[in-house]
Amino acid sequence: MSATETVTLPGSLADKGGPAQALLIVKDLRKYFPVRGGIFGRRQAMVQAVDGVSFSVEKGETLGIVGESGCGKSTTARLLIGLTEKDAGEIIFDGQGLGGELSPRELRRGVQMVFQDSYASLNPRLTIEDSIAFGARVQGLDDPVGRAHRLMARVGLDPTRFAQRYPHELSGGQRQRINIARALAMSPRLVILDEAVSALDKSVEAQVLNLLVDLRGEFGLTYIFISHDLNVVRYISDRILVMYLGEVVEVGPVDAIWSAQAHPYTRSLFSAMPSMDPDNRTKTPPLSGDPPNPIDPPEGCRFHTRCRFADSVCKTRAPKLLEMPQTPGHLAACHLHDPASGHPKAGTEVMG
């Protein structure tokens, strides 16, 4: 999957930084949402949806983002395409910073998104053809209708049958194909798939995953794939990023994380997957209780309230993302892996 030999979609933004330049770099991204209450609608508290998130996405790779509800994965996605305005942090697309050299309009040529709810994300009053051609028309790309027809055919929907239909006349799987075609109509280089296959039935989900893999190879696309389904994320991603309460707790190559989860939260998330073996069912739940409220996240390491390895240092000091010595590119934010942290079990293999 090297970025040098890819065929791009017609009208794609030109590659500026070359293959060595990461397509997307995110630095210290932060977004707090105010919660208003009381008689005068005063600001009462802040939901710390995304708090100091940094990562990068190489050209041609797929980054999977996993985490439970409220961990900030969808907010991160929305910040990346400017649907929600960030409070702080930098977004650098192919070497150009958003807000500086790169305008939001240009960013949206380069980055497109597919949402979970296939119906809510299509305009019910536009035909399929108009929906797909809309963005291309606004951006002044040539032949929007021809583009729409070619992409419909590519995602497996015959344009002669479907072009004039409306979203309610299609099944969930077909609508999600339309959403993918619409995202591709802008000739993006990065596609953010936010739970894009989660609402589909399993048999249809497999079809759409096959399509996404084909399109990625064909057009040299880069994906950010957000899902709560670890099996799906593992299948499609090169690297995985794990979020918990607005922070990155672990990031690394899929195989490294699959074989040895470094953060206790990631370990719990993996143990919570149903076993699929009737003779060897799960005996004890890996965690008790629900994730804490992001309005008032715990001090120190945000996971310490549910972590069975938590020590006094975890309650006071937030751990840094550090690289695992044995596996380059595999980072985790846990005092257990930092010999200098002062955690009594730091550096020992407590997780087994």
Add this chain to the structure above:
Amino acid sequence: MTEKLVDIRNLTVRFKGARTVYAINDLSLSLKQGETLALLGESGSGKSVTLKTLLRLLPPRRSEIEGEIRVNGTDVQALSGKALQSYRGGEVSMVFQDPGLALDPVYTVGAQIAEAVMRHKGLRKEEAISTAFDMLQRVHIPSPERRLRNYPHELSGGMRQRVMIALALACRPRLLLADEPTTALDATVQIQILLLLRDLQREFGMGVIFVTHDIGVAVEVSERIAVMYAGRIVEEGTTHEIINDPRHPYTRGLLAANLHDIARGERLNAIPGAPPALEEPPSGCSFAPRCPMAGPVCRAGVPDFVNLGPRRRVACLRVDPVPAE
């Protein structure tokens, strides 16, 4: 007769309106006392309609129901008035997917559980409250005496689902119907609720019908699985048999689509097409249009069940006589 807790025979459910929907087509199913059965299927396969029929929750004017449904020997279709009221919640109760919608927002959770106990068991208020307290303890809610006085919105999603389970089990029903009770929950909470249900089933010894679209969830909770497609059961057997020796092409496709143990980048063996619209009664095997093994004979008539063993059946004409491996 009474050995079977649930006995559904040749159930057919049609919804009438601007168009007719053939939701359930000739479904037969039985459940023994103390058994846990997972009804596995995708959206529109009729699994939730089967549960609602068992509780008589379908709108009577718009639905046509044929066939026989007996729960513990009682003809459910013939129930009405007081008898139906005490059947619902007393004999059979249900846990829904969204506890936020199923609980009443204006009463405390303690009052809601106590009300059910007073109504069905005829207990006085203080006794009912102490039953509610006992139930909250059994579903492992921390500080139950405080939680009794909480309103549903003050609880987290996982906690609400625990309350829902406490409410459903407070009157010690013989049969618990669970309609995707963990689908809306996070992974780490889902496994807690699944294990809780498994423990409570063992403790109380009730029969459970658990509706889910997730094979992994079915494996965790059930001892038997019935796979549904387009309003019919296409395969039934023990969980072990369904997972390790699936015979129906649809079951095999579903297992493959679970992506468990699939190599990265390997092409998925996806079932093509989409489920049928159910606007006509089935004239052949409903899965034939998507089936790699289908032939003219599959479209000619609805396939009968092939019995592969005691309580092990497959509705497929092309079923292999020997296990695939």
